[in-house]
Amino acid sequence: MAWWTALGSDLDEVWRALLAGATGVAPVASAHPLRNDRAAAVGDLPAELGPEQRQYELAARAVRTAVSDAGLDVTDPRLRLVAGTSHGSHLDVPPDRLDRWGETLAAGLGMARRPLLVSTACSAASDALLVAAALIAEGEEEVCVVGGVDVLTPAKRLGHSALGTMSPTELRAFDERHDGTLLGEGAAFLVLERADRARERGARIRGRLSGTGSANDAAGPTAPDLSGDTVVRAVTAALAAAGRGPGEVGVLNAHGSGTPVNDDVESRGFARVFTDGKAPVVFATKGAFGHTLGATGALEAVAVLLALRDQAVPPVPGLKTALPGFPLPLPGGAAPLPFTGNVGLSITIGFGGFTTCLALEVPA
The missing domain is CATH 3.40.47.10 (Thiolase/Chalcone synthase)
Known part of the structure; x- marks a missing residue:
């Protein structure tokens, strides 16, 4: 990669x-x-x-x-x-x-x-x-x-x-x-x-794409449906394809675009998926890379594989006080946040209602 x-x-x-x-x-x-x-x-x-x-x-x-x-x-x-x-x-x-x-x-x-x-x-x-x-x-x-x-x-x-x-x-x-x-x-x-x-062929294997899921809310050309339904559907489909449950996810790379609507939709969706057991650590890279639009999903897949390799996620740039009620752990401040687990998710939310989730794994 x-x-x-x-x-x-x-x-x-x-x-x-x-x-x-x-x-x-x-x-x-x-x-x-x-x-x-x-x-x-x-x-x-x-x-x-x-x-x-x-x-x-x-x-x-x-x-x-x-x-x-x-x-x-x-x-x-x-x-x-x-x-x-x-x-x-x-x-x-x-x-x-x-x-x-x-x-x-x-x-x-x-x-x-x-x-x-x-x-x-x-x-x-x-x-x-x-x-x-x-x-x-x-x-x-x-x-x-x-x-x-x-x-x-x-x-x-x-x-x-x-x-x-x-x-x-x-x-x-x-x-x-x-x-x-x-x-x-x-x-x-x-x-x-x-x-x-x-x-x-003796290739170096950096990880496994174990499941994918996608959904489209058809709500409008730019803003997503506010319920978080498409986040839930995409994540649930990816986990089902991977044969994993929400409690097995150690890390989640969120879309994290910084727009109030998108951040709130992700927060609602995560709260509905991760209801019991272990909560994954959430991180976001757009504050460092900018919003790279059509390149975002691949950049974030690489970041998830590296996070799984090192069992740590980078701090979210600009994050000082998390949204009230945000349901999952976030790495604020200036230091990496450690986690445990070999399953990670990457979520992207696009204009036109496109929402996709990738499930990625490294050997335990």
């Missing part, structure tokens, strides 16, 4: 930065007035790169690194790219086809097969993992490199500023002062294959 973020690209260096409470959010110049000029940009990309080139470069770097980490070659004829994005560069540079970016990426990397592309708003990368897992389970694919990428563009920043979803201050997920999100960019990809085949 691999990621490219506003905090860097090395898996362990970025993870250590997260555990130390670091954030990649900083002022990013804009030619247009915004509700907030702060965002999380990837610093080692040339500033003059246009949105299309930025999307390509971020994705290409993460795909190459993930495939290499898995002991494979990007030109392996068995390898299928399954990738998600929200709008990518599309709002700023309207394409002739919404999947053109992925075909350009696969061709540029020398991949032998056409990619499969997913665009389900902020759950796109999670849904790409869901799709790839289904294809492998059904015997349609042998090995996939799967994840998501999204880039910071003027149109996205203007859009969230106009919608009022952008925070005028800072992103404070699950804090009683939460007032919106801040955008970021990044990419993350993981190589997914059957466990027996990975063992046969």
Whole structure:
């Protein structure tokens, strides 16, 4: 697996930065007035790169690194790219086809097969993992490199500023002062294959995607249904697919966008799922990476696997006083919070009602 973020690209260096409470959010110049000029940009990309080139470069770097980490070659004829994005560069540079970016990426990397592309708003990368897992389970694919990428563009920043979803201050997920999100960019990809085949070729196995679940509330184009029903349905489906119960979950990476509506919906949903027994520790990375839209699910899947490996979660940036009644433990302050358990969940909530949950495990 691999990621490219506003905090860097090395898996362990970025993870250590997260555990130390670091954030990649900083002022990013804009030619247009915004509700907030702060965002999380990837610093080692040339500033003059246009949105299309930025999307390509971020994705290409993460795909190459993930495939290499898995002991494979990007030109392996068995390898299928399954990738998600929200709008990518599309709002700023309207394409002739919404999947053109992925075909350009696969061709540029020398991949032998056409990619499969997913665009389900902020759950796109999670849904790409869901799709790839289904294809492998059904015997349609042998090995996939799967994840998501999204880039910071003027149109996205203007859009969230106009919608009022952008925070005028800072992103404070699950804090009683939460007032919106801040955008970021990044990419993350993981190589997914059957466990027996990975063992046969001597691959380093970082974890297991043991279950997936999704739901859509169909409540509106942006705001989710306030009941938390879709969170409950997605989490319940993922746990059922994994053969796990709520009490077996040690850690949960929440969507944690910092918008009052989303944070409240997650809080309600968690309270309905985790009613008895052990309560998982909740963490959120958007205060460090920014809200990376279609890349979010893959970045957070990587973060859950690293948390399970180290049995610790990073502090939630900006969290001082948790929302009244928040039902699960949260790591506030500046120090990591330890936990026990080998089962983790990642939850994404997207515009258009898309909600997806991934169940991830490491050996006990």
